[in-house]
Amino acid sequence: MKITQADYLISAVGPAQYPTNGLPEIALAGRSNVGKSSFINKMLNRRNLVRISEKPGKTQKLNYFIINNAFYFVDVPGYGYAKVSKKDKEAWGRMLEAYFTEREALSAVVHLVDLRHPPSKEDIQMHEFLAYYGHPVITVATKADKIPKSKYQKHKQIIVHDLGLKADDLLILFSSFNGMGKEDAWRALDPFLN
Template sequence: MKIVKAEFLTGAVSPKQYPKQPLPEVAFIGRSNVGKSSLINSLVNRKKLVKTSATPGKTQMINFFNINDAWMLADLPGYGFARVPDSVKKHWQTLIENYLQERDTLESVVLIVDIRRKPTELDLHMKDWLQQVGLEYVVVATKADKLSQTERQQQMKKIKQAFSDDGQRTVLMYSSKNNNGRKELWSYFQNLQKKEEAEPETD
């Protein structure tokens, strides 16, 4: 997908601060320091649209980005970072859960994991929660460039086993360094939108 416009709109800590544009929205979520910001920058072909940091827990609000006046991307706070106060963790959890359950324009969630690691209990808990509330989601395994081809195949097999309960879940491999997986992830979004447009409206 050719990106002609990619801009930061706003950061939100409550629903009243969410953008009002009726664009289809995709949310990105994952464990702290999993490469979420780098993935979004790679996806929209921008180096510094989303600020990256070596410090886990940097994102403390939901950041919204307008892409081509056609899509809205929402960067959610990372979960699982231990070195923040419990009150902050509780705020993040509430913020994330409320957004995911109440955002009408949300079409899909990108659940990001590190291809080098075994999915954590928190990753699997997020998967179960997304399924329980009925949200469409895709699993993306980042940092693929850090493994050999054989290692990538081995890790992807483990990740697919962990997330594909029914064998139907889309699990993609991604490298923000060389953009491998970018085309496949955009294709997933576009196919999802076509599916939504093809479904008949119900009263």
């Protein structure tokens, strides 16, 4: 994928602020600290389009990025971060549920998990939620550069088992450090960008 343009558009809290031009949207979901910002920056060849926060739980709205004037990346709030108030968590939950269940422009979801660790309870819940609503899901295991290649297969098998991935479900190993998996991710996304 040749990226000619990538810009932050809006931070939306509800349907009134969502774009209305009907372009396909790719949502990026994952727990806080999984590397969503780094994933977006690497995929779009931009170092600082999305600020990488030292504090997990920073994304609190749906952040829209328009790419090549043809589709959107939608960065959704990370889940599983304890230092957020219960009230905030519930508000995020309602916002995300409405987005994932009602948004017609939502074309596919990239679900990011950390390759180094077994999927968390929240990772499993998110995967089941997305599967229940029938969204095409591309599972991306981040931080692949942080474990030895000899352990890739073992870690992949844990993710496949814990998330209940089927044989034809995509699982892409990704590193924002060295770009591993970037082309695979674009190939997987391509059918959903029109």
